[in-house]
Amino acid sequence: MTPGRDLAAALLAAGPLLRVLPPPVRVRCADPATAAALARLCDRLDVPAPVPVAGAADLGSFERVLSGLLDLDANPAPPPADEARVVAEARERDFTRRFRRTDVRTGDGAVLPTYAAGDPQRPPVLMVSACGMPARLAEGWADRLSRDFHVLVPETRGLFADLDGFSGDTGVVAQAGDLLAVLDRFGLRRAHLIGLCGGAVLAVVAAARAPERVSSLSLWHGDFDLGDESPKTDHQQNLQALMAMAARSPQQAAAVHAVLTNTMLGVAPPRLAHLVTYPYATPELLRRYCRLNGAIMGTDLRPYLAGLTTRTLVVTSEDDHTAHPAGSRAVAARIGGSVLHVAGHGDHLSLFHAEESLVDLAARFVAGEVALGTRSPAEAGRRVPPVPTRGGEEVFP
Template sequence: MVDLESRQAIADLSEALLACRPMIERLDAPVRVATGGVATGGAADPLPVANRVAAALGLPQLAAAGDGDGDDDGDGVFHGVVSDRIALGGLAAALARIPADSDAVAAQAARCAAADLASWCERVAVPVDGGAEVTAWVAGDPDAPAVVLSSACGMPARLAEPWLRHLAVGRRVVLWESRGMFGDLDGFRGDTDVDAQVADARAVLAALDLHGVHLVGLCGGAVVAARCAAAEPERVSSLSLWHGDFDLGDAAPKTDHQRNLLGLMDMAVAAPDQAESMHEVVCQSMLGTVPADLAPLVLYPYLTAELFLRYCRLNSAIMHCDLTATLRDIAQPTLVVTSATDDTAHPQGSREVARRLAAATLVVNESGDHISLFRGDPGMLATLDEFLARTVVGAGR
């Protein structure tokens, strides 16, 4: 018999492992995790049950940090990121009470997997220019009004999962992942400029035959969304831009974060042979800078030197993209959202974008930043719902 606390521990561990899936699948196995001071090999060791959960989810096995060689190697920091996210030490006591022959482990893990993003979203491979492809995540009623998300460049779809879950109720929702950052990492040789990223967005709209779309742009994805809306007025009927990372010259000042990140990316793009050494420094500097619940997703683009370089190329292009001319071509109703306290993307950029658009509604919240954005802050989602309710959005097809 497995008690309720132990069943909940299995569910918590399953959900944490699934949230880490994009990172775990790129790390060398086994993934090394801390056990919170609980000795391995003893009666209270949580790893045997944890590995049964991982196996049930189709994920690589776990090992205790320090049990093998390489804990301080290049990807050791990311094993630590996964370890912090699953927080195995806190679950150890409940997991240790589960009998070795209990069927509850696989059953509970299966229930969590059935509710996971990968189960309720369809993944569609969309061919794009250069012989490459991008993955679109699609959910909801195909005949319902369509909302397409242009998420933060280079980030896994799971980072925007709260948006996908919310929008899939009563709508058709689509998100595509950035070119060259997922799938066959070794085989990608495509372009990384903004034109190519916009072409990917347009390819997704065409492949899914979407019309009357509301296009959502998050962070740097707002630049791609704006360019796509200007190029596709017949498919995109309305637009919203959330905490956008905008370049409008002197009219849109940068935060320290924007300036520092852009400087780093420009250095990597200019000297790709030095990207590996830069990557090592960046990995060490990232420790403790991102909340544990989001770190496995936000830090995904930094997993390897090659991934880091591609991320720099994609985002450097976005951050240098002056939207001045594009904004004159956007006639669709547009919601522009920022906050007075955003120290990641300067709020003045959003204010200036809204001022230059033909049909903009500007919302400047008193507080909020990119963390609340990607956690799917209820107030933000309510703001979007209100805008959609008064904006004509056509059917998904």
């Protein structure tokens, strides 16, 4: 294996977080040669350089996340003579090279970095990821789907391209409208929407407000609110309460910043922590995120589900302790002809590991290979009888 290749790839993956954390950002590094080369390598990659420190330094939460990702003691920098080649190879393989970035400007001035891949002549799929997450968090999904579809992955308003002085609308209608703005920018009349976690809420709102623009809905471990029809997990209740506090003012955001950061780090899968903690990087970023995601978590979806007939797949699991599965069941029950898939295990964070069987299910649904049947609204959302497969996983006939 080429020395430095893993480090270059990790630095590119760390880029979104490194760009918003206030410097200096320290990372563990006991190897003097790697420490000496780190700034030079970051400069070539156009990534802010962290400061290497040896020994048992008292690192902060984000510094520990980045130290684990970069693992500088196991991933030495390349020799100077190989740097240019290693950097070029890392860039070529990186998400931002394989997915073309277009900045979409909305009617109220928000800027949405949107990443696209796949043949533009193929059916379009708009991936609505969890609020505030870098687009590369959905990389596994987008890579697989782009083999068969034209895939678009937008990032959240106010948290990426327009960080300075953002004062735009943070409600769900504006956020759902952003999805339509992306379709307009790419000249698309209709698209399949795949919503993950809070993105599932925005997908439903967009479909309700502009059903003619949505070919199908695929809703995965949605963070749904349907009043007394959808109980909340402890995680949802606690997070919603803390977000409400942080959204009130910059001072309140600063006061709860450490608590929310530690809450998210406590549940984040280690290899995704540098991405899922992005909106917690600073108190101001957190305040905006809490306004945006708090609006998503607190929106009663029932008015938007009324009369919705869009072809829909709803996915949850028996043991999702993050987003209560009862919410997904209630959503499926309110969409006539929808299909509900209940896996044995999983939650909205494990989704981003892009397990092959799950992403294949999404692709098959978009392609029309999952039959919906002709059930009445009262019957909608009932589980389709499983077909035995390897490991006993449920799939659709």
